[in-house]
Amino acid sequence: MKIILDRPRCEGHGLCEEAAPHLMHLDDEGELVLDVEQFGEADAGPANAAVRVCPVAALRVA
Amino acid sequence: MTTNPPTSDVDLFADEVLLDPYPVYAELRERGSVVHLRKNDVHVLTRYDAIRGAIADWESFSSTSVGFNPMVNEALAGTSLASDPPAHTRLRAALTENLSPRALRGLKGQIEAKADSLVAELVEKGSFEAVDALARAFPLEVVADLIGFTGAARDNMLRWGQAAMQVLGPMNRRTTESFPIAGELYSWCSEVRAADLAEGSVGRGIFDAEARGAIPPDTAGHIIHQYLGAGVDTTMAAIGNIVALFGSHPDQLARVRADPSLVPAAFNEVLRFWAPVHAWGRRATKDIDIDGATVPAGAQVAILFGAGNRDPWHYENPDAFLVERNPSDHLSFGYGPHGCAGQGLARLEAHAVIEALARRVGRLVLGPEVRVPSNITRSIEKLPVLEVIPA
Numbered sequence: 001m002k003i004i005l006d007r008p009r010c011e012g013h014g015l016c017e018e019a020a021p022h023l024m025h026l027d028d029e030g031e032l033v034l035d036v037e038q039f040g041e042a043d044a045g046p047a048n049a050a051v052r053v054c055p056v057a058a059l060r061v062a
Numbered sequence: 063m064t065t066n067p068p069t070s071d072v073d074l075f076a077d078e079v080l081l082d083p084y085p086v087y088a089e090l091r092e093r094g095s096v097v098h099l100r101k102n103d104v105h106v107l108t109r110y111d112a113i114r115g116a117i118a119d120w121e122s123f124s125s126t127s128v129g130f131n132p133m134v135n136e137a138l139a140g141t142s143l144a145s146d147p148p149a150h151t152r153l154r155a156a157l158t159e160n161l162s163p164r165a166l167r168g169l170k171g172q173i174e175a176k177a178d179s180l181v182a183e184l185v186e187k188g189s190f191e192a193v194d195a196l197a198r199a200f201p202l203e204v205v206a207d208l209i210g211f212t213g214a215a216r217d218n219m220l221r222w223g224q225a226a227m228q229v230l231g232p233m234n235r236r237t238t239e240s241f242p243i244a245g246e247l248y249s250w251c252s253e254v255r256a257a258d259l260a261e262g263s264v265g266r267g268i269f270d271a272e273a274r275g276a277i278p279p280d281t282a283g284h285i286i287h288q289y290l291g292a293g294v295d296t297t298m299a300a301i302g303n304i305v306a307l308f309g310s311h312p313d314q315l316a317r318v319r320a321d322p323s324l325v326p327a328a329f330n331e332v333l334r335f336w337a338p339v340h341a342w343g344r345r346a347t348k349d350i351d352i353d354g355a356t357v358p359a360g361a362q363v364a365i366l367f368g369a370g371n372r373d374p375w376h377y378e379n380p381d382a383f384l385v386e387r388n389p390s391d392h393l394s395f396g397y398g399p400h401g402c403a404g405q406g407l408a409r410l411e412a413h414a415v416i417e418a419l420a421r422r423v424g425r426l427v428l429g430p431e432v433r434v435p436s437n438i439t440r441s442i443e444k445l446p447v448l449e450v451i452p453a
Contacts, residue, residue: 008155009399012164013406015390018326030164053390055405057118057398 002038002062003047009058019053020046067355068093073101074341074364075130075232080435083340084381087369095353102232104130105346105361108369110376110393112352116344116365118398120146125400127345127362129230130437131237135343137248141284143292143400150399156277157285160264163406170410173204177414178421185422185450192445196415197302201294204411209289210263215250222247223294224439230343231437244291251287265289293404299338299441300329300408301415306445307332307383308419309426314385318420319453325420327388329412334392335383337368340440342396367393368440425451 003023012030023036023046039047051059070093072086073079079086087108090097095112098105107113116123124146129135138144142153159165180200184190198220206216225243228236256269265286272282308315318324344363349356357363370393372380377389395402402408429446 008151011158011162011403011406014163019390030162030167055395055397055401057401 001040001044001047003034003036003050004060004062005032005034006058006060007032009056011056011058013055015053015055016050016059019049023047023050064349064356064358065354067096067098067105067352067357069098069100071101072099074099074104074106075102075234075437077435080340080437080440081433083366083368083440084372087366087372090366091369091373094355096355096357099364102130102364103362104364105357106341106364106366106369107352108366108373109353110370110373113365113367113370113393114391114397115352116363117393117396117400120150120399122347122350123344123363124347125150125344128343130232130341130343130362130364131229133233133241134229134237141288142403143288147399152278153281154399154403156271156281157288157403159271159277160267160285161289161403161407163409165264166406166410169208173410174414174417176200176203177411178418181415181418181422184447185452188450190447192305192447193298193302193442196305197298197442197445200301200415201297201411204407205289205294205297207260208263208407209265209286210259210261211265212258212260215254215258218246218250219290219294220298222250223290223298224436226291227295227438228436234437236435236437247290248287251283251290254283254286256282289404292402293407295439295441296338297404297408297411299439300333300412302442302445303336303338304329304332304412304415304419305426305447306428306431306442307335308416308423309428309445309447311383312425314383315420315423315425317385318416319424322417322420324385325413325416326409327390328385328416329409330389330392331383331385331387332412333394334371334377334387334389336440337371337394338439338441339367339394340436340438341366342438367396422453423450424453427451 024034091108095109142157225240228240229244231237259265268282271277341364346357346361348359395405427449431442432444434443
């Protein structure tokens, strides 16, 4: 499975990073970096949690 | 096939409902995900999944009717608040350019220092009225400094901000009395120029962005209007709620004191427990089926964030205030394309206040809170703190 970021929508609220710190982080400029895009079953929980908490619906899993 | 939703004779904007909407929310939520209120001719969305689904689905639920009277919707036409993609996408980007957490990162230390010195001063006094002294004073100072207000504008922020929310209601007495005041804000924002705002402020930055073409011409004033209209009254409500809920739940304050990493979770729970916004409008663009009932095309919809936040199908024991719950998916900031644009700033302010309270206050002894009915924002008007037991 893959995490997809709609970059123009992302405003850097950072809630996804709290939900899945090993999959993504905000860099020093406050821009979201996806450290892992393709993920396996083991990361499905945190990946879906990150999608769920994004306040502006900028993330999805496909 | 269309199936009419259940109906109710509840008046969503009656004084007693505005003062304490939670029993009515529970009753409506029991009836269905969508209920038609005959008195208001509004279809209310009551359950968590229906609300989250609707605010994500801008194609079915248009923002051209966020208010509950045609006059306010007309006045808001062309703002990001009241438009749909694709026009909305550009307006939203202009609005958040200077308001996103990214843009506000540099302000964190300043906001924390302000909250701490204000709370320290109040603890020292020992008794105070928390709404004027903290819930209003703090966001007014933060937003005034942020936008770079000076003079008359600064003195008017409170009444302008309150009126801007009030006029979103139906055409009742509260709305008609507030229109002239909301009009003062509107005209001030249409005349304000860069030179009126303090140098180095975010407000100045918005004019700079306009000057260099990063945002469309003549949008700076509108953006400042939205900062004030949407950001002042709601934040004041949330901070008043923080003081009231921690005062009445000393065990929950003790948990945050013991583990300050709970501060963000505690704020999520404050927002879930008491939503600052009572009802927010949308317009159905077509017949929409929600859990087997039809919202007809053209219907005025009211999203009841507070009802969804207490939905027992989504939150266990929803009527309990529990800081460890961390309901980061609460509905009080909305969600999706129109999710609160100022939530980053709201978090900075509220986290700073909770941290300062947890650091300096052992327990608060509260007198009875006073509420005044208000169309859209649900907030405490007076909250006496009779005694502070310091940390």
